[in-house]
Amino acid sequence: MFCLIDQRTKTGSGREGYIETFRNMTGSIMAVILLSHCKWGEIRAHKLPYLLWTILGGAVGIAYVVGVTSFDPFVNGRVSAALAVFLTGYALIHTVIRVAVEKKYPVLEKKFLAVWGVMMFLMIFSRSDYIWPLCYLVMFGCFYLTDYTAEEREDLFQGCLNGIILGFFVFQGFCCVFRPYDSVRYQGMYNNPNLNALFYLEVLAAVFAKILYVTKNRCSKWICLYYWLGAGVVLTFELLTIGRTGWVVAVLMIGGFLWMICKLKSYKKWFKNLMALSLCVILTFPICFSATRYLPPVFHHPVWFWGEWSEGKVHSWDPWNSEKFVDIDEYLDAALGRIFETFENALEHSPFAMKAEAAEAQTEIPANKIPVLRSDQDTDTLLVRSTIYKYYISQLNLTGHPYSEQGFQLHEHYWVGHAHNIFLQYGTDFGVPMMIVFAVLALWSLIRLGKTYAEKKDPAAAAAQLFVLIPVAFGLLEYSWGVSSLTITLLFIAWRKAICDGE
Incomplete structure (x- = not known):
């Protein structure tokens, strides 16, 4: 669902309210994740606050939804916002009771949590007119204070990785039917190749974490082969975006992955692992490129997102060999051209x-x-x-x-x-103090998660480190933020691993 929210909020027109609808769904999903830890007996033991919230929250939510005028086009956004607040209210009540009354919460790295809290309050009390920092303070504050069992944490970890990988399959399956390859920088399920490259980086992080997981648990060789080839597929699509920032971050992630997998095996095998990953890309590139280029013309039903339609795009009546389609020569010329252009600009x-x-x-x-x-x-x-x-x-x-x-x-x-830099953008939105605290948190969490993985060989720590790295590294040069975006949602989820000791 987080993948779908990311896609819909980044490709909508903003004129029909569906961006707000999907953006608000993040709150509902996080509330469900929080309430999954709640037991019916706990609700019955403290039923009064839940009953009061049901009455008051329900009444206010209904009034908010029906209070819309007949000319308001964003009724759907109002409904999703009311639902998110209503469900989050239950989660907040449960968290307060568990922490304040029952004294049950995970072992916390209190210094990290305090710095995170300072960052959130700096965002809330800045001159920015955004309300999402307050929403994220409540949602993820409850998330960090929920004492999930080891089994629940494992289910959450595996569900996160499997959901991202499943989202990739669904998106690419849709693209192979409805999204012709008519822009040399492959856009996939987005209307911007950089956004598409950013999505593939998140998928790559999930696949790398899966490889570490199956390697550590000595799973079947066929399962290992499946994920190694999957990494090759994702890297192939990353190459098709011809995004220089995406390529650089992918190289950083590969370097981190090689270090992580060598911690499970031997540092002497880093070159062997690199060659294996390179071989997977070489094997999957022709298949992925052919599927991207030749499958959509079979169905003759292109789908465009906001701002994409033009006469130069492939239409349903265009033949399969239309010059509008991108061929391999055109792709190679563009990819190599952007590489040479980078060096020329740097020298000139x-x-x-x-x-x-x-x-x-x-x-x-x-x-x-x-x-x-x-x-x-x-x-x-x-x-x-x-x-x-x-x-x-x-x-x-x-x-x-x-x-x-x-x-x-x-x-x-x-x-x-926008600033084309996540630190400058947050500094502009929320002020220099928040920008500095955010930079400290990002660096601190990368170091802390790296140490955790080195000591415990925990794939969850590896995944969290990669999820923190992506928005920070990609965001140095391109857009990688935005409320309810997959990158920022996973960043806040990954911070739990740095905040909660013993996980």
């Missing part, structure tokens, strides 16, 4: 040169809609990125900004709405 532009060009285009970056660069300068990736960073750095303060005060006109055809 020093930081001083980029600063001079930006200054030549506009002495001071304005806060209004006056274009900063000329339209012909948007092909210079490094100049564009440095200009964006310069603007957002100039906007940093202690308390953040509401969304209406953010963004600028890069050139006459392009409005920049």
Whole structure:
């Protein structure tokens, strides 16, 4: 469900309320996860607060839903929000009773939890107009304080990995029927190749964790082969996105995975494991590319997401060999071209040169809609990125900004709405103190989870470390955040492993 929420919130138009509907579903799902630990006997023992919430929460929720005007297009969003708050109320009552009355909660790393709490309060009391930090404080605060049994934690871990992998199968199955390969940077189930690359990284983390799990438990060789080939499949689709940031993060993840699996076997086998992973990519690339290219034309029923339709896209009447489809030569030219372009830009532009060009285009970056660069300068990736960073750095303060005060006109055809960097974006949204605390938490959790895996060889710690790494590393250069996005949801879930000792 988290995969579906991620896809729907990132590809909707925002004009029919379904982005809000799916975004709010995160609260309902987290409430179900929290209430799965609740026993009927516990409810009967403290039935009064549950009864009061049923009456009051139900009445307020119904009033909120029916109080909509006939012109409000977001009734579905209101219903999902009311349901999420209603279910989360039960989870909050259960958590308060367990912690405050029964004194039952997991062993906590109190320093980490305190820093996390400081970060959340800095977000809540900033000038930002977002309400999701308060929702996440309640949801994940309850999640961290719930004393799941070892069996429940194992079910949660396996369910998370299996759900992500199942989501990948469902998404790619849909793509092989309804999503023609007509954009050289493969977009899959998204309308942006970078978002698609980010999704594949999360799937790759789940597959790597599965490989560690089956290796540690000495499962059947056929099961091991299945997951190794699965890693090759996911890496193949990552290559098809031609996303340089995604490729770099995938390389970092492969390096981390090799270290993790060598901890289970021997450090002398790191090259053997690397060659095995490379062989899996080589074997699966032709199959995945062929399925992506040749299966959708069989069904002749393309599906577009918001902002995708154009005359240049493949339509149902186009033949299977239409020039609109991407062939292998076109893909290789584009992939190699982006690699060479990266090195050329790095060699041609020093930081001083980029600063001079930006200054030549506009002495001071304005806060209004006056274009900063000329339209012909948007092909210079490094100049564009440095200009964006310069603007957002100039906007940093202690308390953040509401969304209406953010963004600028890069050139006459392009409005920049986010910082292309997760730390700068959070600093702009919530203030510099929150940005610093978030950076400390990210680094601290990566180190802590790495030490936990080194000591216990726990695949859950490995998965958590990868889930923390992805939004942080990918977010250095591209969009990797957003309320209810898969990356941020898994980041907060992974932090439980760093907060709760003994798990």
